[in-house]
Amino acid sequence: MGPLAQPTPTAGSTALDRTTAGAPSSRLEMTGISVAFGGVTALSDVSLVVEPGQVHGLIGPNGAGKTTLFNVACGIVRPTAGSMTWRGKPLRRLRPHQLAGLGISRTLQGVGLFPGMTVLENVMIGAHRHARAGFASALLALPRSDRDERELRARATAALADLDAEGFAGRYPGGLPYPVQKRVALARALVAEPELLLLDEPASGLGEDEMHELGELIRRLSGRMSVLLVEHHMDLVMRVCDRITVLDSGKQISAGTPAEVQADPAVTEAYLGDDVEVPAAGEPSATDGGRHRG
Numbered sequence: 001m002g003p004l005a006q007p008t009p010t011a012g013s014t015a016l017d018r019t020t021a022g023a024p025s026s027r028l029e030m031t032g033i034s035v036a037f038g039g040v041t042a043l044s045d046v047s048l049v050v051e052p053g054q055v056h057g058l059i060g061p062n063g064a065g066k067t068t069l070f071n072v073a074c075g076i077v078r079p080t081a082g083s084m085t086w087r088g089k090p091l092r093r094l095r096p097h098q099l100a101g102l103g104i105s106r107t108l109q110g111v112g113l114f115p116g117m118t119v120l121e122n123v124m125i126g127a128h129r130h131a132r133a134g135f136a137s138a139l140l141a142l143p144r145s146d147r148d149e150r151e152l153r154a155r156a157t158a159a160l161a162d163l164d165a166e167g168f169a170g171r172y173p174g175g176l177p178y179p180v181q182k183r184v185a186l187a188r189a190l191v192a193e194p195e196l197l198l199l200d201e202p203a204s205g206l207g208e209d210e211m212h213e214l215g216e217l218i219r220r221l222s223g224r225m226s227v228l229l230v231e232h233h234m235d236l237v238m239r240v241c242d243r244i245t246v247l248d249s250g251k252q253i254s255a256g257t258p259a260e261v262q263a264d265p266a267v268t269e270a271y272l273g274d275d276v277e278v279p280a281a282g283e284p285s286a287t288d289g290g291r292h293r294g
């Protein structure tokens with residue numbers, strides 16, 4: 001999709017301060033979210049709850065509004081109506097730079113790694129929530145704590161090792177295969193040990209085996225954190241999600257467990273004409289991974 005619009009400029013920040021959050025429960029609640037881009041209604045009164053420790057899938061045909069809702073959760077798009085709470089507290093005027101402080105990490109479509117930095121440095125940037133002096137100061141060559149730097153390095157190395165990518169630590173992202181770059185982007189999101197992980201199409205560009213590994217990883221992560229997953233690959237979504245919300249033309253048309261959603265005729269209807277087949281419950285889809293209807 002094209003460039004994202006334009007959150008309204010805000011004076012001051014009122015997004016929830018993590019230090020005052022208190023509530024232990026990593027629950028994201030989005031209620032009555034509507035978004036209009038000029039004359040185009042991208043979302044109309046959509047609600048969903050990502051329960052603590054659960055994987056919540058967001059699916060729908062092309063143009064359904066998935067990325068728009070994801071971007072609302074990231075603070076990239078400001079909703080025209082609706083509200084959000086995170087850990088039981090209102091989340092207002094959220095901006096993307098506040099996510100880390102709230103215990104939220106995201107990966108976006110594509111990989112978004114910095115080409116001029118090594119893999120390890122890219123991942124270290126994601127760990128800044130844990131640094132006192134901060135990696136930003138390292139970037140700016142400001143005085144910093146060597147201990148912080150060592151800790152960052154260790155955390156980033158461990159995150160890469162978790163994703164079997166530690167062997168690429170000293171490499172630059174541009175020369176690496178796309179699936180490896182995706183793993184590095186995921187390591188960067190995980191190194192901060194988020195309580196909520198927002199994943200926008202993490203399986204795009206992956207082969208069958210890599211997708212299977214990604215599924216295992218997401219299942220391993222659930223329980224440790226809540227996950228909101230936007231994804232076109234139906235088999236993956238049906239395998240890893242605890243609950244699923246289905247959008248079509250900006251509206252919620254179904255929600256429930258994978259089995260409930262698969263059995264919902266409204267979902268099959270929404271995908272008619274698409275080259276994605278919604279597999280019957282328990283069955284793998286022969287066309288898993290198809291997506292565009294043009």
Ligand SMILES: Nc1ncnc2c1ncn2[C@@H]1O[C@H](COP(=O)(O)OP(=O)(O)OP(=O)(O)O)[C@@H](O)[C@H]1O
Pocket residue numbers: 001002003004005037040041042060061062063064065066067068069
């Ligand atoms: N920045 C924008 N400006 C104008 N219209 C937009 C913008 N972003 C999205 N839209 C429109 O909003 C609607 C929802 O788009 P969105 O990208 O959220 O859908 P999606 O479900 O993520 O689609 P896809 O699966 O193709 O990525 C579409 O009609 C799209 O054209």
